[in-house]
Amino acid sequence: MKKTNSSLILSVIALVFSISTFAQDISGSWKGVLNVKGQDIPLLFHVKIDKGVLSSTMDSPSQGAIGIPMNKTVFEDNTITIAFTQGGIKYVGDLENDAINGTFYQAGMEFPLNLVKTIKTKPGDVSLPSSKAALDKLAAFDRGNYKYSAEDYFQDPSKSSFQFSPKGNYFSFREKDKDGKNHVYVKNTKTEKITLAIEEGDELIRGYSWANENRLVYIKDNGGNENYQLFAANLDGSNPKSLTPFENVQVNFSNLLEDQPDHVIITMNKDNKQIFEPYKLNIVTGDLEKLFENKDVTSPIAGYEFDKDGTLRGYTKQQNGVEYVMYYRTAMDQSFNEIVTTNWQDSFSLVAFNYNTSYKHDAYVLTNLNSNTSELVLYDLAKKEIIEKVYSNKTFDVGGLSRSKKRNYEVDYYYYTGEKTHVVPVSKYYKKLDKKFKKQFGKKVYSIVDNTDDEDKYLIILQTDKLYGTYYTYDVKKDEFTKLLDLMPQLHEEDMAEMRPINFTTRDGLKVYGYITVPNNIKKGERVPLIVNPHGGPYGVRDYWGFNPETQLFASRGYATLQVNYRGSGGYGKTFFLAGNKQIGRNMLNDLEDAVAYAKTLDFIDNNKVAIYGASYGGLATLGSLVKTPELYTCGIDYVGVSNLFTFFDSFPEYWKPYMAQVNEQWYNSENEADQEIMKAVSPALNVDKITKPLFVIQGANDPRVNIDESDQVVKSMRARNIEVPYMVKYDEGHGFSHEENRVELYKAMLGFFAQHLK
Numbered sequence: 001m002k003k004t005n006s007s008l009i010l011s012v013i014a015l016v017f018s019i020s021t022f023a024q025d026i027s028g029s030w031k032g033v034l035n036v037k038g039q040d041i042p043l044l045f046h047v048k049i050d051k052g053v054l055s056s057t058m059d060s061p062s063q064g065a066i067g068i069p070m071n072k073t074v075f076e077d078n079t080i081t082i083a084f085t086q087g088g089i090k091y092v093g094d095l096e097n098d099a100i101n102g103t104f105y106q107a108g109m110e111f112p113l114n115l116v117k118t119i120k121t122k123p124g125d126v127s128l129p130s131s132k133a134a135l136d137k138l139a140a141f142d143r144g145n146y147k148y149s150a151e152d153y154f155q156d157p158s159k160s161s162f163q164f165s166p167k168g169n170y171f172s173f174r175e176k177d178k179d180g181k182n183h184v185y186v187k188n189t190k191t192e193k194i195t196l197a198i199e200e201g202d203e204l205i206r207g208y209s210w211a212n213e214n215r216l217v218y219i220k221d222n223g224g225n226e227n228y229q230l231f232a233a234n235l236d237g238s239n240p241k242s243l244t245p246f247e248n249v250q251v252n253f254s255n256l257l258e259d260q261p262d263h264v265i266i267t268m269n270k271d272n273k274q275i276f277e278p279y280k281l282n283i284v285t286g287d288l289e290k291l292f293e294n295k296d297v298t299s300p301i302a303g304y305e306f307d308k309d310g311t312l313r314g315y316t317k318q319q320n321g322v323e324y325v326m327y328y329r330t331a332m333d334q335s336f337n338e339i340v341t342t343n344w345q346d347s348f349s350l351v352a353f354n355y356n357t358s359y360k361h362d363a364y365v366l367t368n369l370n371s372n373t374s375e376l377v378l379y380d381l382a383k384k385e386i387i388e389k390v391y392s393n394k395t396f397d398v399g400g401l402s403r404s405k406k407r408n409y410e411v412d413y414y415y416y417t418g419e420k421t422h423v424v425p426v427s428k429y430y431k432k433l434d435k436k437f438k439k440q441f442g443k444k445v446y447s448i449v450d451n452t453d454d455e456d457k458y459l460i461i462l463q464t465d466k467l468y469g470t471y472y473t474y475d476v477k478k479d480e481f482t483k484l485l486d487l488m489p490q491l492h493e494e495d496m497a498e499m500r501p502i503n504f505t506t507r508d509g510l511k512v513y514g515y516i517t518v519p520n521n522i523k524k525g526e527r528v529p530l531i532v533n534p535h536g537g538p539y540g541v542r543d544y545w546g547f548n549p550e551t552q553l554f555a556s557r558g559y560a561t562l563q564v565n566y567r568g569s570g571g572y573g574k575t576f577f578l579a580g581n582k583q584i585g586r587n588m589l590n591d592l593e594d595a596v597a598y599a600k601t602l603d604f605i606d607n608n609k610v611a612i613y614g615a616s617y618g619g620l621a622t623l624g625s626l627v628k629t630p631e632l633y634t635c636g637i638d639y640v641g642v643s644n645l646f647t648f649f650d651s652f653p654e655y656w657k658p659y660m661a662q663v664n665e666q667w668y669n670s671e672n673e674a675d676q677e678i679m680k681a682v683s684p685a686l687n688v689d690k691i692t693k694p695l696f697v698i699q700g701a702n703d704p705r706v707n708i709d710e711s712d713q714v715v716k717s718m719r720a721r722n723i724e725v726p727y728m729v730k731y732d733e734g735h736g737f738s739h740e741e742n743r744v745e746l747y748k749a750m751l752g753f754f755a756q757h758l759k
Helices: 134-140 150-154 428-441 549-556 572-579 587-602 616-627 643-649 652-667 673-682 710-720 739-759
Strands: 028-036 041-050 053-061 065-071 072-076 079-084 089-096 099-106 109-118 159-164 170-177 182-188 194-198 209-211 215-220 230-232 251-256 261-268 277-282 288-290 301-306 312-319 323-328 336-342 348-353 362-367 375-380 386-389 397-406 410-417 421-425 443-450 457-463 470-475 480-485 497-503 513-520 528-532 560-565 603-613 634-641 697-701 725-728
Touching: 041 079, 041 109, 053 072, 053 079, 089 109, 099 323, 134 739, 150 549, 150 739, 159 182, 159 209, 159 443, 159 457, 170 209, 182 215, 194 230, 215 251, 230 251, 251 301, 251 497, 323 348, 348 397, 362 397, 375 397, 386 397, 410 428, 421 428, 428 443, 428 457, 497 587, 513 549, 513 587, 528 587, 528 739, 549 560, 549 739, 560 587, 587 603, 587 616, 603 616, 616 634, 634 739, 643 673, 643 710, 697 710, 697 739, 710 725, 725 739
Parallel strands: 528 560, 528 603, 603 634, 634 697, 697 725
Antiparallel strands: 028 041, 028 109, 041 053, 053 065, 072 079, 079 089, 089 099, 099 109, 159 170, 170 182, 182 194, 209 215, 215 230, 251 261, 261 277, 277 288, 301 312, 312 323, 323 336, 348 362, 362 375, 375 386, 397 410, 410 421, 443 457, 457 470, 470 480, 497 513, 513 560
16 A cells, blocks of 8 residues: 555555664563544554664554554653654654553544554464474475476466456456565556556455455455454555454455445454454445344354345344344335244255346245255245255256346356366356356366356456366457456466366265366376365365365475365255254264275275375364274474364354353263263364374464464374474464465475485
């Protein structure tokens, strides 16, 4: 961003200056609360002395601004002056012992601000993480003359995140600078002029979008803590604004409003950390209007149904912790009435209101109330009945549909994911378009990423299991395709490995699907190591066919990778989903073992070199497998993984707590004696003595989903048995590494660990 405004959204260019001798110790972290128009804004100043020179940075945690360098830091006669002169910000205070009493100046205004010395602590046990030298030594085991490096697979693309403005007058994208920051630029499609719109600072831009033809919105959090905050800026970078400057609040985007381009609808847990309420937000001024109250924590509203005009038509309320009741009103002056009640085991979710009819109460709904797999139906919300079954598949859940805003919300296609993703054309318009695109791109899988409101321009990406992604635009009037760029031009398609869909039958007769990525050029009779890679979740999540940089990196080193959509995974119908109920550490792990047995029948797997690696629940599955069947695996990598179900449940973020009753039924109930015994048996941290194979642990310190204590427990216990465990912790990451430099370092160490134990 280019300038600082009165809401303290700061961005800056240079650090640092000056000083001589210090009567008292001014170095350290100083914390205070600024009160602006009744709003409390916590601020922290971090003052350092390096070779007699003072420097400082400022944090405004409630606004996602961390480590902002100040360009003036002076301490004389026990008075500290800290300033960001370009932004018109200054703080002057007098030091007395461990307190500073002073004044904060900005935009001609003065605010009292008293600071106290505080200790800036890091989460977890800071004595546990391995040193950089130790991790570099681990990475060095990956020796060989390889064509591709970890950087080739995990560096950020030079350009990415392409989007059209709604009318197509502009085209936005992210571009990486020499320091690895991914700024947002806007290109005028007529003049070709490119302008910097959003500048990325220390905190990553987690996503951005056009709100209207002139203004962009974007989200950031604080070091991966997932307390997302919404920001906005004009397409030329002017009028940058923090729209939700609230500390420890998570903001979720809900709706754009068709006829109100300066407004959006968001939900956030501002008034109660456990529940979310909807607000209408002015993206220019930041004005907020609460649209509905969600006060009952015992039966909270779990989702809101707004139509394209911003009218709240319905909502889904959670009751008894395990049931979901959908309510709907036929008019604004009518009360909300119950439509349908489901248990968490069933589904009834409103996909979209049907605007392609004069009748106002039709909606497209995904439901499995009358079938095993989720079907797309047209539902009458006023009469509470299905009008027609629109689309279904006997084996796989339907994913949804796509419609045309320009053509009065005509349905263009349905889609579902089986072994691969399938699109079923519906409208005459889309059938023609689909035929044209398939003729142009052949066997490569195309996806429409974006299009203008007038449907005169389309943004298309091509992908396969061997192609990371190539962007094209299609101009309808000119009937012209234009290639934009390859996202990862350094990765040559002909060198990439094949991802093969597989399926097998488990020991108890369940059909399970998955994928195996096979290294290129395996010679006849050659056997390669296998890496089993269980996905996270575990419930409702699944692996997909397509380009996977992890499995491709492993294949480049000669490893096959097995991905299993074990019982409980999503997309395979209700019976398969519920087969995972209370099976964590039990049949879910049996599915992985049965998958390994299947892989060994393929005649190219080295039976004595099988590793397991997973993230989140996949980390729990990794640790659990090393406990349950240590003889099957050579080594394992646990990445942000759960280790102790008791401490995991206790550390849930506040907004997860309303779902605890469902967790008790689906996972395990920590207050039930029988379940307690199972939890003890399947919590790896409580059974570390059974882990005998080499283990590498990785954790983001700010992870709100899997607290760092989950990893600390395992590392401490293993080392207490005199077993060295390499442990990588990043203090600017959360549930997975998002910073490019951290990601590359992670996979270098991972490759070294696998090379050490599999080669």
